[in-house]
Amino acid sequence: xxxxxxxxxxxxxxxxxxxxxxxxxxxxxxxxxxxxxxxxxxxxxxxxxxxxxxxxxxxxxxxxxxxxxxxxxxxxxxxxxxxxxxxxxxxxxxxxxxxxxxxxxxxxxxxxxxxxxxxxxxxxxxxxxxxxxxxxxxxxxxxxxxxxxxxxxxxxxxxxxxxxxxxxxxxxxxxxxxxxxxxxxxxxxxx
Numbered sequence: 001x002x003x004x005x006x007x008x009x010x011x012x013x014x015x016x017x018x019x020x021x022x023x024x025x026x027x028x029x030x031x032x033x034x035x036x037x038x039x040x041x042x043x044x045x046x047x048x049x050x051x052x053x054x055x056x057x058x059x060x061x062x063x064x065x066x067x068x069x070x071x072x073x074x075x076x077x078x079x080x081x082x083x084x085x086x087x088x089x090x091x092x093x094x095x096x097x098x099x100x101x102x103x104x105x106x107x108x109x110x111x112x113x114x115x116x117x118x119x120x121x122x123x124x125x126x127x128x129x130x131x132x133x134x135x136x137x138x139x140x141x142x143x144x145x146x147x148x149x150x151x152x153x154x155x156x157x158x159x160x161x162x163x164x165x166x167x168x169x170x171x172x173x174x175x176x177x178x179x180x181x182x183x184x185x186x187x188x189x190x191x
Contacts, residue, residue: 018061018067
């Protein structure tokens with residue numbers, strides 16, 4: 001899924017894309033982690049998690065089709081995938097995300113440091129989560145209260161994802177390296 005269903009959607013294979021996304025949702029573990037599925041349907045033990053890609057693909061399918069029923073059906077899986085992504089990839093709660101083998105030849109092969117790519121993926125995933133929660137706000141979803149590291153609380157997903165999005169965007173801007181003209185990753189020691 002990290003390569004995406006974008007071409008399939010553009011070619012009009014919307015039913016196939018929806019079916020694939022539902023299948024992928026069913027591969028999540030109980031905490032919401034989605035791992036890379038190999039062509040032989042084996043789940044890779046070493047590849048990056050697919051959570052931010054999955055969230056984007058669900059939203060992308062909705063944008064192509066306008067199928068609200070699909071989005072409502074997928075929202076619990078998307079929300080769980082996003083919550084898992086937030087809890088595991090932003091361990092310091094500072095808005096800088098890290099991942100396991102997330103961008104091949106950069107950021108190392110284990111969690112630690114901060115990944116420019118993974119933080120950019122987090123911005124997209126949080127924005128998508130916010131847009132989904134906003135659109136589906138009139139659906140009677142279970143609401144919770146989320147205790148944040150800054151002793152504030154969010155009482156719905158829309159509020160939560162908006163707050164985290166703003167924090168992550170601000171953190172990402174601190175990673176711009178003027179010397180090379182690009183966003184940069186950081187190692188364990190912050191360098």
